[in-house]
Amino acid sequence: MGVEGIGARVVRKEDKRFITGKGRYVDDIKLLGMTHAHFIRSPHAHAKVKKIDSSAALKMPGVVAVLTGQEIVDDKVGNLICGWAITSKDGSPMKMGAWPAMAPETVRFVGQAVAVVIADTKNLARDASEAVVVDYEELPAVADVHAAIKAGAQQLHPEAPGNQVYDWVIGDEGAADAAFAKAANVVKLDVTNNRLAPNAMEPRAAIADYDAAEEHFTLYTTSQNPHVARLVLSAFYNIAPEHKLRVIAPDVGGGFGSKIFIYPEEMVALWASKKVGRPVKWTGDRTEAFLTDAHGRDHVTHAEMAFDANNKITGLKVKTYANFGAYMSLFSSSVPTYLYATLLSGQYNIPAIHAEVIGVYTNTTPVDAYRGAGRPEASYLIERLMETAARQLKVDPAALRRQNFITEFPHQTPVIMAYDVGDFNASLDAAMKAIDYAGFAARKAKAKTEGKLRGIGLSCYIEACGIAPSKAVGSLGAGVGLWESAEVRVNPVGTIEILTGSHSHGQGHETTFCQLVAERLGIPISQVSIVHGDTDKVQFGMGTYGSRSAAVGLTAILKAMEKMESKAKKIAAHALEASEGDIVIENGEFKVAGTDKAIALPMVALAAYTAHNLPDGMEPGLKESAFYDPTNFTFPAGAYICELEVDAGTGKTTFVNFVAADDFGRLINPMIVEGQVHGGLAQGIGQALLEHAIYDTNGQPVTASFMDYSMPRADDLPSFNLSHTTTLCPGNPLGIKGCGEAGAIGASAAVINAITDAIGKNNLEMPATPDRVWRTIHAA
Amino acid sequence: MYQTTYHRASSVDEAASLFAKGTEAKFLAGGQTLLPVMKQRLASPSDVIDLGKIKELQGVELSGDVLTIKAGTTYFDIMQNADVKKAIPAIAYLTSVLGDPAVRYRGTIGGSIANNDPAADYPAALLALGATVKTNKRSISAEDFFQGLFTTALEDGEIITAVSFPVPAKAGYAKMRHPASRFALTAVFVAQTKSGEIRVAATGASQSGVMRVPAIEAALKANWSPAAIDGVSVSASNLLADIHGTAEYRANLVKVMAQRAVTAAG
Secondary structure, three states, X not given: OOOOOOOOOOOOOOHHHHHOOOOOOHHHOOOOOOEEEEEEEOOOOOEEEEEEEOHHHHOOOXXXXXXXXXXXXXXXXXXXXXXXXXXXXXXXXOOOOOOOOOXXXXXXXXXXXXXXXXXXXXXXXXXXXXXXXXXXXXXXXXXXXXXXXXXXXXXXXXXXXXXXXXXXXXXXXXXXXXXXXXXXXXXXXXXXXXXXXXXXXXXXXXXXXXXXXXXXXEEEXXXXXXXXXXHHHHHOOOOOOHHHEEEEOOXXXXXXXXXXXXXXXXXXXXXXXXXXXXXXXXXXXXXXXXXXXXXXXXXXXXXXXXXXXXXXXXXXXXXXXXXXXXXXXXXXXXXXXXXXXXXXXXXXXXXXXXXXXXXXXXOOXXXXXXXXXXXXXXXXXXXXXXXXXXXXXXXXXXXXXXXXXXXXXXXXXXXXXXEOOOOHHHHHHXXXXXXXXXXXXXXXXXXXXXXXXXXXXXXXEXXXXXXXXXXXXXXXXXXXXXXXXXXXXXXXXXXXXXXXXOOOOOOOHHHHHHHHXXXXXXXXXXXXXXXXXXXXXXXXXXXXXOOXXXXXXXXXXXXXXXXXXXXXXXXXXXXXXXXHHHEEEEOOXXXXXXXXXXXXXXXXXXXXXXXXXXXXXXXXXXXXXXXXOOOOOEOOEEEEEEEEEEOOOOOOEEEEEEEEEEEOEOOOOHHHHHHHHHHHHHHHHHHHHOOOOOEOOOOOEOOOOOOOOOOXXXXXXXXXXXXXXXXOOOOOOOOEOOOOOHHHHHHHHHHHHHHHHHHOOOOOOOOOOHHHHHHHHHOO | OOOOEEEEOOOHHHHHHHHHHOOOEEEEOOOOOHHHHHHOOOOOOOEEEEOOOOHHHXXXXXXXXXXXXXXXXXXXXXXXXXXXXXXXXXHHHHHHOOOOHHHHHHOEHHHHHHHOOOOOOHHHHHHHHOOEEEEOOOEEEHHHHEOOOOOEOOOOOOOEEEEEEEOOOEEEEEEEEOOOXXXXXXXXXXXXXXXXXXXXXXXXXXXXXXXXXXXXXHHHHHOOOHHHHOOOOOOOOOEXXXXXXXXXXXXXXXXXXXXXXXXXXX
C-alpha cells in the first residue's frame, strides 16, 4: 500500500546521519570522569604467566589502576561460556576449557589479555602498559588442526584430551555405507575452508559506567544483540542482576556475526568501572580486531559422494575438522554442527548422508559465527563436489544439478532440515539466461584465441535462516530461545514508535520496518520511528544474526501491529457508530467500508489517550506488544554463475560476469536487498580470491593488518547482475526468507568452480591467489 | 603515538636547521609511511619537521630532455601533470597504479624514494631511467642512491629536493599489485634511452630492494620485443617470498611484467 510500503525501493532513512558523519557510535560517547582502558596482551601463542610487575606503571602520570587476570578471577567474575551444548557420538558432553576474561595463569593465543591499564587518557594508558613487565614461560603451540590432532601434540586444556572438543555425528552411517557399496561412481574431494577475519568497519568498543549509589551498571557496547549481552553478563558472568544492568548498543558499524558474542573486554570494563569508581572506555584498534574478534570458517574436510549409473546421487559422507581456536566462543559449537552439517543436502535429493565433525582446539584466535556461519562451508563443499562430479562423470554441471534437484516440497532431508518451499530450476534458469550459458563455449573458444583462459562456474546454494523455532533449537542443545519481540506504540498524535528486539548495524531496519507500518496503515514512513538497541527501552530481544530480522523480527512487529489495529478498529467503529467488522484501514484513515465515513489515525489515537469516549470496558491507550516464535527455519536459495578469465602468465583472475538469481521470498525493499547481496557477494568473493587469516607454525598471526590481510576492494569485484525468482515462505505471514548472508554463502564455490574450469585442474584451495593459481597451472 | 614536537618548515634551509636542533628528528613529507609507523609506536621521533608547505619543493619542470619533479610533489599532481604525461607517460601510468586515491593525494615522490621500501614503485622508475636525485647538498645517481632495504645514500638531515629524469626514447611500466597493500608484488620498469641503452629495473622482487635485471636488458638489447624475454632465465634465489608470492612466482613475474612493460612502451 502506498509508495513506501512493502516492495518499494525506499531510500534509507538512517543514511542521512551516516553519510553526513552524524552517526553516534560507542567511541563518540564521552562521559564525565571517564577513564580509558588499554589491555596488555600476550605476544605468545601459548605461555605460562609467571609474574606481572605493574609497580613502575602505577607511578606513571594519569594511571588509575593496573588490574590483572588473577584479580578478576578472585572477584568471581565468571568464565566465558559457550551457549550451545553439543554431545559427542559416544554420548559425552563437549569438553570445554576454562576461559577467564583475562588470563591468570596460561595464555593460549596471541592477543589474549593478561592485564589492563586504566588511566585518564588512552595515550597515558598505553604509555603505562609499556611499563608493565609480564614474565612469560613459553610453551609449544599448535597452530592448525593437523598439528592439534597429532599424537603427542601439545595439549591446550586439561579438560579436553587430544585437544578435542567433540566428535559429533549426524545422519545414518549404515545407510550411507550401503549407498556407497552399491555406487556406480564415487567422487572424492578434500577441501579447506579458509579462516577469515571479520573486519567490521567499526572496531569493537565498550564504555562501562557504574553508579555506586544505585548499584547499577550501564554498558555502551558494539553489540548485535544487547539483550543477550545483558542476559549473559548477568546470569553467567556475575556482573549484576539484569535490572541493575542496562546495555545500550547505539549505532554499530557492521557486525557480520563478530559482534554477537560477549567478549572479555566488555566484562573487564564493567568490573573495572566498579573497582575504580569511574566510567571506563575501551575502543579496540584494528590490530586488536585482527587478534581478538572471533574469526570465521577454518574447516578441513574430506567428502565423498556416491552416484548410481544414471548419475543420481545416492549417498554422501563427510568428515570435517573444525578449528575452534583457543577457547569456545559463545555460539561456536553450533556453527560446524547444526548450522553446517544440516545443510549438507544442498539443493539435492540425497537419500543417505553421514557427517562427522571433530572440533579441535588450537593456539589461535577463537572461531565463531561469521556471515553465513556454517552454511558457507556446507554450500562450498557441496557445490565443489557437484562440479567435481560433473567433470569426473563428463556431464554438463547444470544438467547434473538439475537431475538431482529437489522438486517436491516440503522435503525432509536426512540431516534434520525440512525444506518448506523452493524452485531450484527457476533460479538456475534465470541465472543461466542472464549469463548466456549456452553461448559460453563460443566465448571460451574466442578467449583462447586471445591467449586467455576463460572459465564458468556454478553454485546452487541453499541455506537456513530465520533461526529458529525455540523448541527445536532447545532440543538440539541451544541455551536460549530464538523468538523475537516487538512493541507498537501509537502516540496520542498518531505518530508511531516501533520497539524491536532486532538490532540494526547496517541492515536498514529503520527503513524496512517502517515500510511494514506504511503498508498496513497507509501512512508515510516519516511518521514512524524504530527504537532498538537499548535494554531499558525495549523489553527483550534476541538480536540480529542469521538473516533473522525480517523473517522473525518483522513478523513480531506484524503480530503487534495486528493487535494494535484490532483495538484501533474498535475505537473507530465506536466513534463512527459502525460495526467493527466494517472498518477498513486506508491511507491513514479508518473507514466504514463502502461509505465516505472515516476517522483519521491521529483522531483514533487521540481518542485512545483522552479516553473520553471509548467503548465500554476498554482500557485507554494504544500500545501493543507481541512475541513471535518461528515455526521453521526459512530456506533462501539461488543460483550463482561466475564467468572469468585467468591470466596464465600471472595467475590473476579477472571477472567477466557474475550473475546471482536469488529466491528470498517476499522482498520488503529491493534496493536494500540488493545492497545486502552485493555485500555478501563481496565477502564470498573475498574468501575465494583474497582473504585468509594465517598463522605460522608457532601460532604467530602473519595477517594482523590490512598490509597483509587482503580485504576485497571495489576494484577487485565485478558489477553484479542480480535477479530474483520468488517462492513465498509458507512459514511466516509475510512470506519472507532472509537475504543477509546468501551472497557470502553461495559466491565462493562459483568463483573456484570457474577458475578450475578455466585452468583445467580441479584441485585448488581458497583463497585462489594469483601465486596459488599460477603454481596450480604450472604444476606437473 | 608517542609525544613529539611538530614543526612546519617554510624553506629547505629552515627544515635543515630544525633537523639539526632535534635530538631524533624526522622529516615528514606525505606521511604515508611515517605516520602509520608512529601511530603503531614503532617510531618515536623527538621532532617531526613537515616539508609539505615548502614551496620550492613543489612542481614539475620540463627543460629540453630533462624532466624534473620536485620532491614534495604529490602523486596526484604528478599523475595529472601535462609535462609528465608528454615527456614520460610511463611515470604518469606508474603513479596511477600506486596505492589508492587517498595515498595519491598525500604521498610524494621524495617521501617514497627516501623511504626506499623494497616494493615501492618509484625506485624502479628512477633506476631504469637513470635518474638523478637532487638534495640540499648534492646530486646522487639513482644507481648510488638506493642501497638496499629501506636504505639510501642520504646522510642524516639531508633533504631530497628534486628528481631529474632524462627523457627516454621509450619507457613502460607493468605492475602486479600486492593484493593487500597495493605495493608492487613485483613490478618492472623498462626504458630505452635516447642513446640506445636498455635499462630494466624490478621492484618488489629482490630481498635487497630495487634491482636491475641484466639478463633481460641483454635480451632486449638484441631484440626490443616481449618475445625476446621468453628464453631469459630469472633466478629465484635472493628473491622475496611471503604469503602472497613465493620466490619462484616473483621470478616468473619479473619476466612477465618485463614483457608487458615492453608492450606498454611500444
